[in-house]
Amino acid sequence: MNHIAATDDLILVGHSSASPLVAELATKLPARAIIIVDGDIPPPHGRASPVRPVLHDFIRNLAGAEGMLPVWSRWFARDPQRAALIGLDILARDPLALAQFEDGLPTMRVDWFDDTIDLLRWDHIPAGFVQASPIYDHATTEALRRGWPVERLNGTHLHPTLCPDEMAGAILSLAHRLRQRS
Structure with missing residues (x-):
């Protein structure tokens, strides 16, 4: 942790499965706030998994004999609708x-998700x-239930990669709103 400069204005951002990690880091660093981007909202405390159970089951079926995942x-790849929600179809337009x-x-082992x-x-x-x-x-609904500020983009899960300027703007907007709250 000594690679992170001390500051009283640290806002941590976690995308996707990094949501529990960013929540954990926020308890160990002097974080002023956290921002979760297109990920599940971890419980307020206690055990948190990197993915929901349904995705965990899906991933298990993808593992090879050695437990390695593609x-x-x-x-x-076999679900064009899911690939489109993620943004893989857009990314695939440019090989x-x-x-x-x-x-x-x-390259990951399936047991990482355990x-x-x-x-x-x-x-x-x-x-x-x-x-x-x-x-x-579902995560937006939970964030609103918790009284969090929310930014909604009309994009895909890969929006940070595909539209980095728009994503940066949304993160900066939230960071500003969170600073005003604390």
Whole structure:
């Protein structure tokens, strides 16, 4: 943790499965706020998984004999509707961009998704939510129920990659609103 400069204005941002990680980090660093981008909202404390149970079951069926998964972008190759919600169809229009994207993806073992984080209570830390895709309608509902500010974009799960300027604007807007609250 000594690579992060001390500041009283630290706002942590987590995308997708990084949501529990950003909540955990916020309890260990002097975080002023957190922003979750197109991910599940972790419980206020206790055990948190990187993915919902239905996705976990789906992933288990993709693993090879050694427990290795294909790169993340290939998980939804047989489901064009899901690929479109994620934005893989847009990325695939440029084979070079897709290849570069996939080159940056880690190869993972399926048992990585068995890990959980035992979260300390983090719900006292101001938080906001950016919904980039309809996949996370349920998380937007939960964020609103918790009284969080929400930014909704009409995009895909890969909006941070496909439309970085719009995503940066949404994150900065939320950061400004969260600073005003604290």
